Amino acid sequence: MLTTTTTKVLEPGDLDAALAVLDREPVANAFVAARVQAAGLDPWRLGGEMWGWYAGGRLEALCYAGANLVPICAGPEAVRAFADRARRSGRRCSSIVGPAEATTELWSLLEPHWGPAREVRAHQPLMVTRAMPADIAPDPLVRRIRKDELDVVMPACVAMFTEEVGVSPLAGDGGLLYQARVAELVGAGRSFARIEDGRVVFKAEIGAATALACQIQGVWVAPEYRGRGFSETGMAAVLGYALREVSPVVSLYVNDYNTAARAAYRRVGFEEVGAFASVLF
Known part of the structure; x- marks a missing residue:
């Protein structure tokens, strides 16, 4: 029994306790919850370690440490403990992302050791809806991508990623990991x-999908079609698939400076309920 305030790398036997923490905030935690539900806590299958912070023998907070470093339900004391472990482990992630307050505090503690970051996005509104819009008809031409259309959608995915993140997903490994992720979503019908x-x-x-909440990602309109309403009608179509087939709550997060996207999402019915932050390396 862990009776003091401490952290440890969680093991498969800790799965139920970890899921209970993730279920406290199903919208904010959808990304990590989906991974844990699919892969469990084995680091090889999960793609990283799951750190747990205990107080009085009870698991109170988590931190996913893989390609991303993600604090989960972490108050100030847990954030300090995770920062200490991350500092000692060295940076192995390409970003820190999660609820804005915990992520910002985590980065303030790690920046003297890991800095500088390539970019810090301190306020990314988290938006949620539970219903279809009343006054925007879904685009009837928006449909699932077939597996044999991967070559058709890939250029748009690369353009979106490069525009959003600021670097090409084809750098480094030639895009093998990114193409595998795109193919995974296509294969899953998402x-x-x-x-x-x-x-x-x-x-x-x-993207992330659980029975409680899912997250729309990678929204992109070809430049020559922007300003013509395709984002609103397209989002309404994808929202319809999500609500019918995936979960009762649909979320996304967006850069605060992207005023056009925020306005479009509001017109489709999304409301801001919180904020994420991202630190990009």
Whole structure:
């Protein structure tokens, strides 16, 4: 029994306790919860370690340490403990991302050792909806991407990623990991697009998905089609798939400076309920 305030790397036997923590905030924790539900806590299958913070023998907070470092339900004391472990382990992640307060505090403790970051996005509104919009009709031409259309959607995915993150996903390994992730979403039936004359006009994916909440990601409109309402009608179409087939709550997060996207999401019915932050390396 762990009777003091401490951290440890969780093991498969800790799965139920970890899931209970993740279920406290199902929208904010959807990304990590989906991974844990699919892979358990074995680091090889999970793609990283899950750190647990205990107080009085009870698991109170988590931190996923993989390609991303993600604090989960972490108050100030837990954040300090996770920062200490991360500092001692050395940086192995490409980003720190999660609820804004915990992520910002975690980075303030790690920056003297890991800095500088390539970019810090301190306020990314977290938006949620539970219903279809009343006054925006879904685009009937937005549909699931077929497995044989991977080559059609990939250029749009690369363009979106490069525009959003600031670096190409093809750097480093030539895009093998990124292409595998895109193929995984296509294969799972969670990649959607409007395609005209063999080119993607609009696309989006349902990324993280649990029975309680899911997250739309990778929203992109071809530059020559922007400002014509494709984002709203396309999002309404993807939202319909998400609500019917995945979960009763649909979320996304967006950069605060992207005022056009925030306005479009509000028109589709999304409301801001919190904020994420991202530190990019």
